[in-house]
Amino acid sequence: MAARDVYNTPVTGGTTAVSAPGLIPYVNSQKQLHGLLGGLKAASGYEALINRVGSATVKMDAQSIAHLLILLLILTGNIKAFRARRRSAE
Amino acid sequence: MLPNLFTKLITDFKGNIILLIPATLGIMMLLRIIPKTQWLSRFPIAIMIGTSAGINMLRYTKSDMLSQISATMINPFNAASTSAVIGNILLIVGTICGVYYFYFSKKQEGISAVPSKLGIWFLMISFGASFGYTVMARVSLLIGRLEFLLKDWLHIIK
Numbered sequence: 001m002a003a004r005d006v007y008n009t010p011v012t013g014g015t016t017a018v019s020a021p022g023l024i025p026y027v028n029s030q031k032q033l034h035g036l037l038g039g040l041k042a043a044s045g046y047e048a049l050i051n052r053v054g055s056a057t058v059k060m061d062a063q064s065i066a067h068l069l070i071l072l073l074i075l076t077g078n079i080k081a082f083r084a085r086r087r088s089a090e
Numbered sequence: 091m092l093p094n095l096f097t098k099l100i101t102d103f104k105g106n107i108i109l110l111i112p113a114t115l116g117i118m119m120l121l122r123i124i125p126k127t128q129w130l131s132r133f134p135i136a137i138m139i140g141t142s143a144g145i146n147m148l149r150y151t152k153s154d155m156l157s158q159i160s161a162t163m164i165n166p167f168n169a170a171s172t173s174a175v176i177g178n179i180l181l182i183v184g185t186i187c188g189v190y191y192f193y194f195s196k197k198q199e200g201i202s203a204v205p206s207k208l209g210i211w212f213l214m215i216s217f218g219a220s221f222g223y224t225v226m227a228r229v230s231l232l233i234g235r236l237e238f239l240l241k242d243w244l245h246i247i248k
Binding site: 004017018021038066 | 148152154158160164216219223226227229232233234237
Protein backbone atom coordinates (compact mmCIF):
# COMPACT_ATOMS: atom_id res chain seq x y z
CA MET A 1 0.00 0.00 0.00
CA ALA A 2 3.03 2.27 -0.28
CA ALA A 3 1.79 3.76 -3.56
CA ARG A 4 -1.46 4.97 -2.00
CA ASP A 5 -0.49 5.72 1.58
CA VAL A 6 3.00 7.10 1.09
CA TYR A 7 2.88 8.55 -2.43
CA ASN A 8 -0.91 9.21 -2.56
CA THR A 9 -1.38 7.45 -5.89
CA PRO A 10 -4.81 5.88 -6.49
CA VAL A 11 -4.49 2.08 -6.64
CA THR A 12 -6.79 -0.65 -7.88
CA GLY A 13 -6.18 -4.12 -9.22
CA GLY A 14 -6.99 -7.76 -9.65
CA THR A 15 -5.53 -10.71 -7.79
CA THR A 16 -5.87 -14.45 -7.56
CA ALA A 17 -8.62 -15.62 -5.23
CA VAL A 18 -6.05 -16.81 -2.67
CA SER A 19 -4.71 -13.27 -2.17
CA ALA A 20 -8.11 -11.56 -2.21
CA PRO A 21 -9.08 -12.05 1.49
CA GLY A 22 -5.83 -10.43 2.56
CA LEU A 23 -6.37 -7.41 0.32
CA ILE A 24 -10.12 -6.84 0.71
CA PRO A 25 -9.68 -4.91 4.02
CA TYR A 26 -7.85 -2.24 2.03
CA VAL A 27 -11.03 -1.56 0.00
CA ASN A 28 -12.44 0.82 2.59
CA SER A 29 -13.60 4.37 3.22
CA GLN A 30 -9.97 5.53 3.18
CA LYS A 31 -9.76 4.31 -0.44
CA GLN A 32 -6.49 2.49 0.21
CA LEU A 33 -7.64 0.40 -2.74
CA HIS A 34 -10.30 1.86 -5.03
CA GLY A 35 -11.51 -1.60 -5.92
CA LEU A 36 -10.37 -5.19 -6.18
CA LEU A 37 -11.04 -7.98 -8.64
CA GLY A 38 -10.65 -11.13 -6.58
CA GLY A 39 -10.36 -14.34 -8.52
CA LEU A 40 -12.15 -15.84 -11.50
CA LYS A 41 -15.62 -14.81 -10.34
CA ALA A 42 -14.67 -11.14 -10.22
CA ALA A 43 -12.87 -11.44 -13.56
CA SER A 44 -16.01 -12.82 -15.20
CA GLY A 45 -18.02 -10.04 -13.54
CA TYR A 46 -15.64 -7.51 -15.05
CA GLU A 47 -15.98 -9.12 -18.46
CA ALA A 48 -19.76 -8.89 -18.15
CA LEU A 49 -19.40 -5.22 -17.23
CA ILE A 50 -17.45 -4.42 -20.39
CA ASN A 51 -19.71 -6.65 -22.54
CA ARG A 52 -16.97 -9.08 -23.49
CA VAL A 53 -17.15 -12.86 -23.42
CA GLY A 54 -13.60 -13.76 -22.49
CA SER A 55 -11.84 -16.75 -20.95
CA ALA A 56 -13.06 -15.91 -17.43
CA THR A 57 -16.71 -16.02 -18.51
CA VAL A 58 -16.15 -19.33 -20.28
CA LYS A 59 -14.35 -20.84 -17.30
CA MET A 60 -17.03 -19.62 -14.90
CA ASP A 61 -19.46 -22.34 -16.08
CA ALA A 62 -17.09 -25.07 -14.92
CA GLN A 63 -16.30 -23.08 -11.78
CA SER A 64 -19.98 -22.76 -10.85
CA ILE A 65 -20.54 -26.50 -11.34
CA ALA A 66 -17.50 -27.22 -9.14
CA HIS A 67 -18.84 -24.88 -6.46
CA LEU A 68 -22.25 -26.58 -6.56
CA LEU A 69 -20.56 -29.97 -6.29
CA ILE A 70 -18.51 -28.80 -3.29
CA LEU A 71 -21.66 -27.43 -1.62
CA LEU A 72 -23.46 -30.73 -2.18
CA LEU A 73 -20.51 -32.68 -0.75
CA ILE A 74 -20.37 -30.42 2.32
CA LEU A 75 -24.12 -30.83 2.79
CA THR A 76 -23.92 -34.62 2.40
CA GLY A 77 -21.00 -34.82 4.81
CA ASN A 78 -22.83 -32.76 7.42
CA ILE A 79 -26.03 -34.82 7.11
CA LYS A 80 -24.03 -38.03 7.53
CA ALA A 81 -22.16 -36.57 10.53
CA PHE A 82 -25.42 -35.48 12.21
CA ARG A 83 -26.96 -38.92 11.60
CA ALA A 84 -23.89 -40.69 12.98
CA ARG A 85 -23.93 -38.45 16.07
CA ARG A 86 -27.64 -39.13 16.64
CA ARG A 87 -27.08 -42.89 16.26
CA SER A 88 -24.22 -42.88 18.75
CA ALA A 89 -26.36 -40.85 21.20
CA GLU A 90 -29.14 -43.45 20.95
CA MET B 91 26.56 -7.49 -10.84
CA LEU B 92 27.94 -6.91 -14.30
CA PRO B 93 25.30 -4.42 -15.57
CA ASN B 94 24.55 -2.85 -12.18
CA LEU B 95 28.08 -2.50 -10.83
CA PHE B 96 31.06 -3.27 -13.07
CA THR B 97 29.76 -1.74 -16.32
CA LYS B 98 28.64 1.41 -14.55
CA LEU B 99 31.94 1.80 -12.72
CA ILE B 100 33.98 1.19 -15.87
CA THR B 101 31.97 3.59 -18.06
CA ASP B 102 31.54 6.40 -15.51
CA PHE B 103 33.55 5.90 -12.33
CA LYS B 104 33.11 9.42 -10.91
CA GLY B 105 29.36 9.47 -11.51
CA ASN B 106 28.82 6.08 -9.91
CA ILE B 107 31.34 6.31 -7.08
CA ILE B 108 28.52 5.79 -4.56
CA LEU B 109 28.20 2.21 -5.88
CA LEU B 110 31.44 1.39 -4.06
CA ILE B 111 29.50 1.41 -0.79
CA PRO B 112 27.14 -1.48 -1.69
CA ALA B 113 30.07 -3.23 -3.40
CA THR B 114 32.11 -3.04 -0.19
CA LEU B 115 29.13 -4.21 1.86
CA GLY B 116 28.65 -7.12 -0.54
CA ILE B 117 32.30 -8.14 -0.20
CA MET B 118 31.97 -7.85 3.59
CA MET B 119 28.96 -10.18 3.42
CA LEU B 120 31.03 -12.76 1.51
CA LEU B 121 33.77 -12.62 4.15
CA ARG B 122 31.48 -14.78 6.26
CA ILE B 123 33.00 -17.87 4.63
CA ILE B 124 36.43 -17.11 6.18
CA PRO B 125 36.34 -17.86 9.94
CA LYS B 126 38.81 -15.08 10.87
CA THR B 127 36.85 -12.33 9.08
CA GLN B 128 33.41 -13.73 9.84
CA TRP B 129 32.57 -10.85 12.20
CA LEU B 130 32.73 -8.33 9.33
CA SER B 131 29.55 -9.77 7.76
CA ARG B 132 27.54 -8.53 10.72
CA PHE B 133 27.79 -4.93 9.52
CA PRO B 134 26.09 -5.34 6.11
CA ILE B 135 23.43 -7.58 7.71
CA ALA B 136 22.80 -4.92 10.38
CA ILE B 137 22.54 -2.21 7.72
CA MET B 138 20.15 -4.33 5.65
CA ILE B 139 17.87 -5.12 8.58
CA GLY B 140 17.96 -1.56 9.87
CA THR B 141 17.18 -0.06 6.46
CA SER B 142 14.34 -2.53 5.81
CA ALA B 143 12.83 -1.88 9.22
CA GLY B 144 13.16 1.89 8.80
CA ILE B 145 11.59 1.96 5.34
CA ASN B 146 8.78 -0.47 6.16
CA MET B 147 7.91 1.03 9.55
CA LEU B 148 6.39 4.15 8.01
CA ARG B 149 4.44 2.19 5.42
CA TYR B 150 3.15 -0.41 7.88
CA THR B 151 2.15 2.21 10.42
CA LYS B 152 0.28 4.22 7.81
CA SER B 153 -1.27 1.36 5.80
CA ASP B 154 -1.95 -1.36 8.33
CA MET B 155 -2.57 0.68 11.46
CA LEU B 156 -3.64 4.31 11.04
CA SER B 157 -5.59 3.95 7.77
CA GLN B 158 -7.25 0.73 8.92
CA ILE B 159 -8.31 2.32 12.21
CA SER B 160 -9.57 5.42 10.37
CA ALA B 161 -11.53 3.19 7.98
CA THR B 162 -13.37 1.65 10.94
CA MET B 163 -14.03 4.95 12.75
CA ILE B 164 -16.87 6.02 10.48
CA ASN B 165 -20.44 7.18 10.93
CA PRO B 166 -22.35 4.02 9.96
CA PHE B 167 -25.52 5.94 9.03
CA ASN B 168 -23.69 8.26 6.63
CA ALA B 169 -24.18 5.97 3.63
CA ALA B 170 -26.14 6.05 0.38
CA SER B 171 -28.14 2.85 0.75
CA THR B 172 -29.62 0.68 3.51
CA SER B 173 -27.31 -2.20 2.62
CA ALA B 174 -24.29 0.11 2.97
CA VAL B 175 -25.53 1.21 6.43
CA ILE B 176 -25.93 -2.45 7.48
CA GLY B 177 -22.46 -3.17 6.06
CA ASN B 178 -20.96 -0.27 8.04
CA ILE B 179 -22.61 -1.43 11.28
CA LEU B 180 -21.37 -4.98 10.70
CA LEU B 181 -17.87 -3.61 10.02
CA ILE B 182 -17.77 -1.67 13.29
CA VAL B 183 -19.37 -4.40 15.43
CA GLY B 184 -17.23 -7.11 13.80
CA THR B 185 -13.99 -5.18 14.31
CA ILE B 186 -14.70 -4.32 17.96
CA CYS B 187 -15.92 -7.83 18.84
CA GLY B 188 -13.07 -9.49 16.92
CA VAL B 189 -10.46 -7.41 18.75
CA TYR B 190 -12.25 -7.92 22.08
CA TYR B 191 -11.96 -11.70 21.68
CA PHE B 192 -8.18 -11.30 22.07
CA TYR B 193 -8.50 -9.26 25.27
CA PHE B 194 -7.27 -11.66 27.93
CA SER B 195 -6.56 -9.25 30.81
CA LYS B 196 -10.01 -9.83 32.31
CA LYS B 197 -11.88 -13.12 32.57
CA GLN B 198 -14.61 -13.15 29.94
CA GLU B 199 -17.78 -14.28 31.73
CA GLY B 200 -21.35 -13.08 31.97
CA ILE B 201 -22.17 -10.01 29.92
CA SER B 202 -18.52 -9.42 28.96
CA ALA B 203 -18.47 -12.83 27.23
CA VAL B 204 -21.17 -11.78 24.74
CA PRO B 205 -18.96 -9.59 22.48
CA SER B 206 -16.25 -12.23 22.72
CA LYS B 207 -18.64 -14.94 21.46
CA LEU B 208 -19.84 -12.60 18.73
CA GLY B 209 -16.19 -11.99 17.86
CA ILE B 210 -15.64 -15.74 17.44
CA TRP B 211 -18.53 -15.84 14.97
CA PHE B 212 -17.07 -12.97 12.97
CA LEU B 213 -13.65 -14.63 12.99
CA MET B 214 -15.12 -17.99 11.92
CA ILE B 215 -17.02 -16.35 9.07
CA SER B 216 -13.88 -14.52 7.90
CA PHE B 217 -11.81 -17.71 8.06
CA GLY B 218 -14.58 -19.49 6.13
CA ALA B 219 -14.54 -16.75 3.48
CA SER B 220 -10.74 -17.06 3.20
CA PHE B 221 -11.06 -20.82 2.83
CA GLY B 222 -13.81 -20.38 0.24
CA TYR B 223 -11.62 -18.02 -1.77
CA THR B 224 -8.74 -20.52 -1.57
CA VAL B 225 -10.99 -23.32 -2.82
CA MET B 226 -12.17 -21.05 -5.65
CA ALA B 227 -8.55 -20.33 -6.61
CA ARG B 228 -7.58 -24.01 -6.63
CA VAL B 229 -10.63 -24.94 -8.72
CA SER B 230 -9.75 -22.11 -11.15
CA LEU B 231 -6.22 -23.48 -11.46
CA LEU B 232 -7.56 -26.99 -12.08
CA ILE B 233 -9.93 -25.67 -14.76
CA GLY B 234 -7.06 -23.77 -16.38
CA ARG B 235 -4.82 -26.82 -16.47
CA LEU B 236 -7.61 -29.10 -17.75
CA GLU B 237 -8.41 -26.55 -20.44
CA PHE B 238 -4.76 -26.58 -21.53
CA LEU B 239 -4.61 -30.38 -21.54
CA LEU B 240 -7.92 -31.05 -23.28
CA LYS B 241 -8.07 -28.02 -25.58
CA ASP B 242 -4.59 -26.77 -26.44
CA TRP B 243 -2.67 -30.03 -26.18
CA LEU B 244 -5.01 -32.95 -27.00
CA HIS B 245 -7.63 -30.94 -28.98
CA ILE B 246 -10.44 -33.04 -27.46
CA ILE B 247 -12.63 -30.00 -26.75
CA LYS B 248 -12.96 -26.90 -28.92
